[in-house]
Amino acid sequence: xxxxxxxxxxxxxxxxxxxxxxxxxxxxxxxxxxxxxxxxxxxxxxxxxxxxxxxxxxxxxxxxxxxxxxxxxxxxxxxxxxxxxxxxxxxxxxxxxxxxxxxxxxxxxxxxxxxxxxxxxxxxxxxxxxxxxxxxxxxxxxxxxxxxxxxxxxxxxxxxxxxxxxxxxxxxxxxxxxxxxxxxxxxxxxxxxxxxxxxxxxxxxxxxxxxxxxxxxxxxxxxxxxxxxxxxxxxxxxxxxxxxxxxxxxxxxxxxxx
Amino acid sequence: xxxxxxxxxxxxxxxxxxxxxxxxxxxxxxxxxxxxxxxxxxxxxxxxxxxxxxxxxxxxxxxxxxxxxxxxxxxxxxxxxxxxxxxxxxxxxxxxxxxxxxxxxxxxxxxxxxxxxxxxxxxxxxxxxxxxxxxxxxxxxxxxxxxxxxxxxxxxxxxxxxxxxxxxxxxxxxxxxxxxxxxxxxxxxxxxxxxxxxxxxxxxxxxxxxxxxxxxxxxxxxxxxxxxxxxxxxxxxxxxxxxxxxxxxxxxxxxxxxxxxxxxxxxxxxxxxxxxxxxxxxxxxxxxxxxxxxxxxxxxxxxxxxxxxxxxxxxxxxxxxxxxxxxxxxxxxxxxxxxxxxxxxx
Numbered sequence: 157x158x159x160x161x162x163x164x165x166x167x168x169x170x171x172x173x174x175x176x177x178x179x180x181x182x183x184x185x186x187x188x189x190x191x192x193x194x195x196x197x198x199x200x201x202x203x204x205x206x207x208x209x210x211x212x213x214x215x216x217x218x219x220x221x222x223x224x225x226x227x228x229x230x231x232x233x234x235x236x237x238x239x240x241x242x243x244x245x246x247x248x249x250x251x252x253x254x255x256x257x258x259x260x261x262x263x264x265x266x267x268x269x270x271x272x273x274x275x276x277x278x279x280x281x282x283x284x285x286x287x288x289x290x291x292x293x294x295x296x297x298x299x300x301x302x303x304x305x306x307x308x309x310x311x312x313x314x315x316x317x318x319x320x321x322x323x324x325x326x327x328x329x330x331x332x333x334x335x336x337x338x339x340x341x342x343x344x345x346x347x348x349x350x351x352x353x354x355x356x357x358x359x360x361x362x363x364x365x366x367x368x369x370x371x372x373x374x375x376x377x378x379x380x381x382x383x384x385x386x387x388x389x390x391x392x393x394x395x396x397x398x399x400x401x402x403x404x405x406x407x408x409x410x411x412x413x414x
Numbered sequence: 415x416x417x418x419x420x421x422x423x424x425x426x427x428x429x430x431x432x433x434x435x436x437x438x439x440x441x442x443x444x445x446x447x448x449x450x451x452x453x454x455x456x457x458x459x460x461x462x463x464x465x466x467x468x469x470x471x472x473x474x475x476x477x478x479x480x481x482x483x484x485x486x487x488x489x490x491x492x493x494x495x496x497x498x499x500x501x502x503x504x505x506x507x508x509x510x511x512x513x514x515x516x517x518x519x520x521x522x523x524x525x526x527x528x529x530x531x532x533x534x535x536x537x538x539x540x541x542x543x544x545x546x547x548x549x550x551x552x553x554x555x556x557x558x559x560x561x562x563x564x565x566x567x568x569x570x571x572x573x574x575x576x577x578x579x580x581x582x583x584x585x586x587x588x589x590x591x592x593x594x595x596x597x598x599x600x601x602x603x604x605x606x607x608x609x610x611x612x613x614x615x616x617x618x619x620x621x622x623x624x625x626x627x628x629x630x631x632x633x634x635x636x637x638x639x640x641x642x643x644x645x646x647x648x649x650x651x652x653x654x655x656x657x658x659x660x661x662x663x664x665x666x667x668x669x670x671x672x673x674x675x676x677x678x679x680x681x682x683x684x685x686x687x688x689x690x691x692x693x694x695x696x697x698x699x700x701x702x703x704x705x706x707x708x709x710x711x712x713x714x715x716x717x718x719x720x721x722x723x724x725x726x727x728x729x730x731x732x733x734x735x736x737x738x739x740x741x742x743x744x745x746x747x748x749x750x751x752x753x754x755x756x757x758x759x760x
Contacts, residue, residue, distance in 0.1 A: 175652025198732060199628065202688045205728040213724070227716040234655050235713055238673045239721050241681050243646050243657065247621075248628055251639040267638065271645055278649025281662045288541035293417065294602035295542060329548035333602045336552060336559035336571060343569020344548035 160217040160224070167234045168214070176277025181242035184249035196252075203245050210240055246274070299404035300330040306403050307338060307379055310410070319378035322354055327381060341375045363388060365395035372396075372411045380409040420597045421608065427596070428612035431494055432457025437504060438497035443695035448508035451619035455679065458616060459699060461490075462589075462706035466748075469585045469709075473563045473577065480561055482588075483595050522637030526618075529644060534614045537662060538607055544664045547605065553587035554601035558594055579760040583752045584712045586668035609666040617661050617674045618644070624678060627685040647674075668710035676707045676714065677721060684725040687738055697741045705748045715756070719749045 172178040185207055188200045213219045214236050224230045250270045257263040290298060303323075311319050320339045323331060329344045342352040354371045357364055371377070380397060382388060384407050389399045397409040436453030439460060440446070447453065465486070472482045498505070552568035560566045564582055566573050581587075587601075593608065594601040621643045625636035650658025660667075661674035683700045686692050692700075704722070707714030726742045 171653055171655045173653030173655075175650070177646060177650065177652070177656075196628075198688055199685065201732055202685070202728055205731060206684070206724055209724045209727055213720070223716075223720070227720070228713060232713065235669075235673075235717065236720070237655070238657055238677050239717060239724070241678075243643060244624055244678070244681060246646055247624075247639050247643045250642045251628075251635055254638055255635060267641075270642065274642065274645045275649055278646070279651035280649055281651035281659060282536065282648065284651050285537075285540045285542060285663065287536075287539045291541050292603075293607045294600050295606035296602055297543075329545045332552040332568060332571065333547055333555060334600070336555040336568075339571035341570060343552070343567070344545060345569055 157217040160221050161215065163230075164215050164217075164220050164233070168237070171234050171237045173279075175279060177246065177274070178242060180246050180274070180277060181240075184245045187249050187253075188245070199248070203241065203248065207240065207242075207245065210236075214240075250274075294334065296330050296334045297326075299406060300327055301334060302403045303327070303381055303406055303408065304331060304334050304338060306401055306408055307381075308335065310379070310400055310408070314410070316378060320376055321379045321381065322358070322372070322377050323381040324358065324383065341377055358382075363391065365391045365397070368392070369395040369397070369411065373413060378411060380411060381406050382409070383407070420599060421611070424593065424597060424604075424608045425611060427593075428608075429454065431490060432461055434494045434497040434501070435460050437501045437508075438493065439695070439699070441497070441500050441504065443693075445695065448504065448511050451622045454616060455619050455623060456699060459679070459702045459706050462709045463702035464489075465589060466585075466705045466709035469563070469588050470583065473582060473585060476565065477563065478561050479557045479563055479591065479595070482563060483592055486592060487596065520633060522641075523633060526637060526640050526644070529641075530615055530618050533644075533648070533662075534611060537614060537665075538610045542606060542663055544667070546664070546667060547602070549581075550587050550667055551590065551602050551605050553581070554590040554594060554605070557588060557591045558601060563588065577759070579756065580712055582759070583756055584668060584709060584714065586671075586710045589709075590666070605666040613665045613671060613675070614661065617665065617671075617678075620675050620678045620682065624682050624685070627682050627689070669713055672707060672711040672714045672717070676703060676710060677717065679703055680707070680718065680721050680725075684721075684728075687725060687729050687742075688732065690733075692738070692741070697745065700741075701745045701748070704745050708748055708752050712756070715749050715752045719746050719753070722746055 185204060188204050191200060213223070220233070223236065224233050228235060254263050254266045254270065257266050292298075292301065294301070307319075307321055311317075318339065320341055321331060322341060328340065328342070328346075331338050331340060332343065341354055346352045346355045354368070354375060354377070357368050357371055368380075372380075380392075382392075384402055384405055389407060389409075392409060393399065396412050398412055399407050400410050401408045433450065433453050434457070436455070436457035437448075439456050440453065468486065468489075469482070472485075549568055553564060556566050556568045556571065557563060559571075564574075564577055564585065564587075590601050590604050590609070593604045597604070597608075618640070621640055622636065624643075625639040628639065629635040647658035647661055650656040650662075653659065657673040657678075660670035664670045665674065680700075680703060683692075683696070683703065686696060704718045707718040722742055722745060726739055729738055730736055
């Protein structure tokens with residue numbers, strides 16, 4: 157029970173992060189409780205009651221355990237907080253405060269003050285994202301697009317209809333988003349959810365070219381992509397990997413079984 | 415040039431089809447609602463509910479993607495044409511209403527629209543990358559490549575022994591694939607660029623609706639409310655878990671639509687239930703919204719029920735009556751069905 161409660165506290169802390177919006181939410185709820193408005197009493201009660209019920213469900217060890225184990229899963233229990241209407245409550249209370257002001261000037265000051273409060277207690281998402289003018293509409297990294305095109309073209313020239321590509325971890329999430337005709341022995345679920353021998357060989361401290369070649373035969377792989385490295389290229393050539401081209405800082409190898 | 419034409423075509427379909435679906439709904443239930451936001455929301459809810467009903471059996475019957483796509487396009491075309499014919503007078507009235515609204519110089523609302531357009535434009539050009547797309551976008555791209563519905567692994571391209579139980583009951587990636595197939599472009603382009611153009615404004619439309627639930631047709635209060643909401647959502651970057659982050663950084667994913675659009679919409683229904691303004695047509699829409707929640711994300715299956723459950727308890731306490739419980743239970747039935755199905759297939 158205590159373990160579950162501590163877990164919910166940690167999840168809540170992670171969700172609210174380093175911002176103050178949740179503090180604004182609790183203050184808004186307090187204002188709603190203290191507010192004795194003749195109009196909108198029902199809405200006030202609803203917002204308070206709904207939030208209280210959700211928080212109870214979230215923190216109560218019994219309900220938390222049931223929801224974690226049988227409903228949503230422990231890893232994503234934090235998504236329960238998507239049900240918390242903190243955005244609506246802050247917006248509703250803030251708007252009502254502004255319109256409580258009697259003059260236009262006071263309303264404007266209240267509005268600007270509240271906006272500044274929200275801004276200063278949050279983090280601008282747009283400061284965390286950027287525009288890349290070289291990126292295409294698919295938003296796949298340029299080096300991945302270039303290599304995928306090279307792989308597909310090479311396969312066509314070699315008359316290979318079905319082929320499997322092995323690539324580093326910075327490629328894996330994007331290759332089959334770009335083109336699903338390129339098969340792979342594993343996806344982003346490796347090593348996150350499970351392991352794969354080829355991934356283990358590629359990420360070992362010292363690259364075992366022969367073991368990689370054997371794994372290529374076992375898992376029916378055709379092409380290999382690695383960061384450009386002449387030393388590795390020489391090593392891989394001894395194990396049957398033929399360096400075909402170099403694109404955007406990466407080497408493309410073709411595994412020739414014979 | 416060709417891409418510009420495809421963007422235009424996308425906008426026509428992504429706004430036109432749901433709007434006409436929404437207008438058909440208001441025609442059938444004799445509501446005089448022309449508002450773009452409200453009809454768009456209603457239309458998307460009905461569209462996703464319809465897709466959930468059609469897609470799940472199509473997956474289990476192992477229908478080819480091309481056949482499934484033709485069925486969907488044909489059915490939607492029929493419905494859209496019906497709406498155009500039945501609503502021909504109302505569409506003219508809607509256009510007249512827009513001009514009348516513009517004449518009233520609604521500066522606050524125009525500022526909000528401008529801000530939404532600016533946000534949408536920036537996000538469309540932004541370099542947004544999310545690793546979960548290695549599953550979701552790859553599911554769409556794999557469906558197009560293999561001409562099947564979720565029969566092949568998105569990670570490897572190999573045929574699966576069994577459907578992915580966690581994702582098969584929420585086939586939102588097929589929605590991406592339908593657009594990609596229709597416009598003949600990559601699923602990644604649909605997801606990372608085009609969907610933002612429709613789904614970000616849709617999310618803010620739900621907040622407009624929430625404002626209407628709080629303040630009726632008081633546009634000044636709704637306008638101020640929306641500006642504050644926008645500020646909260648834009649400044650939600652203090653944690654990767656917030657609905658604001660999901661809206662701004664990965665709206666094309668089903669779970670982001672759930673967090674930023676459908677759950678706030680369910681909350682709107684909660685307000686309407688509280689105010690005792692629910693009519694039969696609203697309960698039907700709520701039922702469709704619950705189905706939509708199942709469609710976009712497997713989380714929607716359980717979170718939808720939990721939210722409606724809390725609303726039901728709050729409503730019972732406030733009104734000291736269980737009068738709405740029958741309808742609320744009926745609305746939870748789709749989610750309950752998919753939850754039980756998941757237990758059997760996992």
